[in-house]
Amino acid sequence: MIVLLDDDTVPTSNAEVLADIAAALETIALGVVQWGAATSTGLRRAINEDVWGHRENVFTVADGMGGRGGGAVAARIATDRFLDAAVAVPRRATWHDIVVAVSDEVSRAGEAQAMARLGTTLLAAVVEGSIVTLVHLGDGRAYRGNDPGRLELLTQDHDVRSELLAAGLDAREYRERGVALHGLTSFIGLPVDVLRVDVIAVPVRAGDRLLLCTDGVHRHVEEAHLRTAMGSISCQQAADRLVAAADDTGGRDNATAVLFEIGAVAQ
Amino acid sequence: MTEQGASLRVAPGGGRLTRRARALLFVPSGDDARLRAAFLACPDGDELGAVGAAVVEAGFDVPAFVALAWGPQLRAMAFGEIDIETDQPTMPMLSGAGSRTWVEHTTAQPTAAVVEVNAEGAGESTDLEIGTVPAGGFRLELGRQGIAAVAAAAAADDVDDVEVVEVVDVRTELQAAVDADVTLPPIDPASLLPPEVEVARRDSFVEARQCSSGHASAPTAAACEVCGELLPPGQASVVSVRRPSLGRLQLDDGGELELDEGLLIGRHPERDTDPERATLRRVHVDGEKVSRSHVAVRLQGWEVLVADCGSTNGTFVVPHPGTQVVTLVPDQAQLVEPGAVVYFGSRSFVVHGRKQES
Numbered sequence: 001m002i003v004l005l006d007d008d009t010v011p012t013s014n015a016e017v018l019a020d021i022a023a024a025l026e027t028i029a030l031g032v033v034q035w036g037a038a039t040s041t042g043l044r045r046a047i048n049e050d051v052w053g054h055r056e057n058v059f060t061v062a063d064g065m066g067g068r069g070g071g072a073v074a075a076r077i078a079t080d081r082f083l084d085a086a087v088a089v090p091r092r093a094t095w096h097d098i099v100v101a102v103s104d105e106v107s108r109a110g111e112a113q114a115m116a117r118l119g120t121t122l123l124a125a126v127v128e129g130s131i132v133t134l135v136h137l138g139d140g141r142a143y144r145g146n147d148p149g150r151l152e153l154l155t156q157d158h159d160v161r162s163e164l165l166a167a168g169l170d171a172r173e174y175r176e177r178g179v180a181l182h183g184l185t186s187f188i189g190l191p192v193d194v195l196r197v198d199v200i201a202v203p204v205r206a207g208d209r210l211l212l213c214t215d216g217v218h219r220h221v222e223e224a225h226l227r228t229a230m231g232s233i234s235c236q237q238a239a240d241r242l243v244a245a246a247d248d249t250g251g252r253d254n255a256t257a258v259l260f261e262i263g264a265v266a267q
Numbered sequence: 268m269t270e271q272g273a274s275l276r277v278a279p280g281g282g283r284l285t286r287r288a289r290a291l292l293f294v295p296s297g298d299d300a301r302l303r304a305a306f307l308a309c310p311d312g313d314e315l316g317a318v319g320a321a322v323v324e325a326g327f328d329v330p331a332f333v334a335l336a337w338g339p340q341l342r343a344m345a346f347g348e349i350d351i352e353t354d355q356p357t358m359p360m361l362s363g364a365g366s367r368t369w370v371e372h373t374t375a376q377p378t379a380a381v382v383e384v385n386a387e388g389a390g391e392s393t394d395l396e397i398g399t400v401p402a403g404g405f406r407l408e409l410g411r412q413g414i415a416a417v418a419a420a421a422a423a424d425d426v427d428d429v430e431v432v433e434v435v436d437v438r439t440e441l442q443a444a445v446d447a448d449v450t451l452p453p454i455d456p457a458s459l460l461p462p463e464v465e466v467a468r469r470d471s472f473v474e475a476r477q478c479s480s481g482h483a484s485a486p487t488a489a490a491c492e493v494c495g496e497l498l499p500p501g502q503a504s505v506v507s508v509r510r511p512s513l514g515r516l517q518l519d520d521g522g523e524l525e526l527d528e529g530l531l532i533g534r535h536p537e538r539d540t541d542p543e544r545a546t547l548r549r550v551h552v553d554g555e556k557v558s559r560s561h562v563a564v565r566l567q568g569w570e571v572l573v574a575d576c577g578s579t580n581g582t583f584v585v586p587h588p589g590t591q592v593v594t595l596v597p598d599q600a601q602l603v604e605p606g607a608v609v610y611f612g613s614r615s616f617v618v619h620g621r622k623q624e625s
Contacts, residue, residue: 095599130591133599143487151487154602156567165472165507172324176304181320200572201601203586203593223487223500250373252316 030130030206032057033263036236038243042216043251050214050256051075051120055083057127059258061140063214065187066110066118073113074106074120078188081105082124082135095135095199103188103195110189119189123155123212127262132210136198138187141218143211144202145230151223154202154210158186204262209235213242216255221245235259272410273337276389280403286395290314290336293384293405295349297330303399306334315344315371322346322369326506331363333384337409341380342373354381380409471528473510473568483508485569492621513571514605516564516616524550524616526564526571532611533561533576544576556580556612565600571618572600573609583610 037059041048049064049071062079064071085091085098093101099122110118121138134142139157144150156162161181164171175181186196204210209230218226225245229238239257246255275291277284282295285303292299292306292314305321306314318334331347343351345363352360355374363370374380385404393400475483476498478491486505490497498504512527524530531539531547539549539560547563558578565572575582575595582595585608595601603609605620 094596130586131593131601149489151489152570153485153487153568154570165474168471168509171507172301172321175308175321175324176301178304178308180309199599200567201593201595201599203584203590203602203604203607205587205590226487227489250371 029265030204030262031265032127032260033265034235035059035258035260036234036239037256037258038236038239039256040216040243040247040251040254042247042253042255045254047072048254049075049120050216050254051079052212052256052258053079053083054258056087058083058086058124059127059212059260060122060124061212061214061256061258062120062122062188063138063140063216063254063256064118064120065184065189066115070110070113070115070118071120073109073115074118074189077106077109078102078120078122082122086124086126095133096197099135099137099188099197100192100195103190103192106189107191117189119184119187121184121214122188125210125212125260127260130203130205132202132204132262134198134200134202136200137196138184139182139215141213141215143213143226143230144204145209145211145227146205146207147231149227149230151227151230154200155198158196158198159184206263208262210260210262211242212258214254214256216253217242217246217257220249220252220255229257229259235261274392274408274410275395276386276392276406276408277395277400277402278386278389278404278406280385280401282402282404283399284402284405285399287311287314287397289338290334291405291407292318292332292334293402294330294332295385295403299330299332301325302329302332312336312338315342318344319369319371323505333363335382335407337380340373341382341409342371343382344369344371346370349384352383380407382407382409471510471566472507474505475508476504477506477508483511510566512621513566513569514618514620516609517619518552518616519614526566529566530564531560531562531576532564533557533559533578535559539576541576552614554612554614557614558612562609562611567600571603573603574598574600575611578611580612584608585610 037052037054039048039050039052051062053060060079060082062075064075066074081102082098106118106120121140123140123142124135125142126133134154136155137158139159142154144152144154160179160183161171163185164174171181211229221242225242229242239259242257243255275286282293283299285292285306288311292302294302302318302321305317309317314336315334322329331349333349333351334344336342343361345351345361346369347363350360350362361370361372383406386406389404389406474486476486476488477483478494478496478498480494482491482493484492484498488498512525514526516524516526529547530550531544532550532552534553534557536549536551544563560576561578562582563574563576573584575597577597584593584595584601584603586593587606593601603618605618607618609616
């Protein structure tokens with residue numbers, strides 16, 4: 001028997017329709033086509049407590065806190081443990097649970113070495129085709145840009161200033177009351193009940209670049225440098241220049257930049 | 268620590284001079300309250316950074332001032348019509364005039380230094396250690412002894428730093444180091460709010476750059492997102508404003524939702540009790556496969572994020588026309604841009620950006 005297909009036989013479930021479209025588009029695969037990373041102790045500090053990481057499709061930057069080496073320990077532990085969990089196949093936990101486990105580990109390491117208040121910021125980017133998932137705690141920043149000079153901030157700093165701003169409160173008033181506006185409201189090393197993890201999936205297209213950087217870069221480097229980093233020079237050159245630019249402003253802080261470009265890759 | 272080698276002489280006048288252990292702030296005229304508060308509230312060594320941040324936050328609407336900090340280095344900062352004179356060959360004079368922002372200079376490890384601002388008539392050396400006095404100017408003499416002592420202490424700190432990395436289990440030293448660290452402790456923003464303050468989410472502020480017509484755009488925008496006017500680069504032009512609408516969502520039945528606050532969309536969103544979604548405006552959308560709370564739309568800075576609320580039939584996004592469909596992971600935010608289409612149950616909406624004025 002011949003069944004004539006008319007409008008009624010078109011599948012009505014969006015999920016099915018979308019799966020079909022997805023299958024048709026499977027032929028184009030996006031991935032990382034080039035990347036670069038750079039870090040500097042700066043001119044005023046003796047130790048670099050920033051750590052960057054890269055394994056397979058995962059990039060990270062971390063800025064450790066906890067004084068004279070403790071911060072570097074925290075940033076290193078967090079980076080390694082996060083990368084371990086992030087590249088495990090199959091991934092066994094949600095990003096939130098992975099971060100909680102990493103945070104526990106950093107706290108325990110601190111206790112074991114009698115280093116209380118050990119902590120680190122963590123910003124990770126996981127590249128999966130046309131989606132880059134950002135996992136973010138602290139005041140590291142992720143920017144997206146491309147060659148024509150588009151530049152977009154993708155993350156919100158977890159500091160008092162941003163929280164006040166988002167809540168519509170006047171930060172100046174709080175500063176006058178002695179509140180430290182740069183105080184972090186979330187970072188690795190906090191107990192789970194106050195830990196806030198932002199997980200954001202960002203759609204990307206071929207030619208997009210993502211920059212992950214610590215506050216030593218985004219607090220000190222002119223926006224024009226960020227724009228330049230998004231095109232025309234290689235990711236490694238761009239990362240080197242951003243960190244050099246941070247040092248040129250006085251090198252008050254450790255500075256770290258990781259940059260990668262998305263493009264078509266062979267499947 | 269007493270700064271034996273620092274002698275401060277104050278000239279009479281109508282301004283204000285505020286002193287801390289190793290830093291001073293001088294405001295020759297005008298209201299210095301905001302600068303003084305920032306100068307006094309920060310940890311030792313951060314004074315200039317704190318003053319700079321206060322200037323930016325005030326949109327550079329502060330009186331002329333000079334700020335100095337000394338230790339292993341001498342740092343000077345001038346804003347507005349005011350000059351600093353020193354005996355340092357690398358910094359004979361520093362003038363705030365002629366710059367839209369402040370001017371800063373650091374001299375490395377001076378063995379001794381004299382810094383003057385309108386110092387004519389400066390009197391005897393004052394014993395002011397911390398506090399504010401009326402002043403028309405000052406003369407600060409940093410003696411060889413004082414600076415050498417500070418520099419030696421700093422050098423000793425550096426040696427500690429290096430050793431501690433290698434000997435991480437020297438507990439007492441580390442604990443002392445941790446205690447001395449300037450890293451700020453975490454603060455729960457909720458604890459900052461007086462209990463009676465209801466935070467109005469509609470009044471969220473964002474950092475923005477404004478064009479000459481007063482439209483607000485993201486601080487990273489090169490051109491006005493509304494009228495296309497080119498915007499001046501640099502942090503100086505960044506202001507805090509009430510967040511404008513980021514665009515609108517157009518539903519498949521023609522209905523429109525303004526993106527001026529977070530939204531919770533579903534068949535019965537009013538029944539939602541999740542505290543994480545408590546601040547979202549409830550939007551009722553009918554549809555067979557639409558869950559009671561189906562999709563949450565949040566505004567973060569200048570970005571629009573959507574998240575599936577653990578719905579029965581899921582939420583799907585086509586980020587750009589012609590791109591792959593993305594299945595949202597429940598409770599995980601996905602950034603969407605103008606042109607994105609979001610499918611939920613048997614319904615959908617298109618994301619529209621801010622309108623260009625014609």
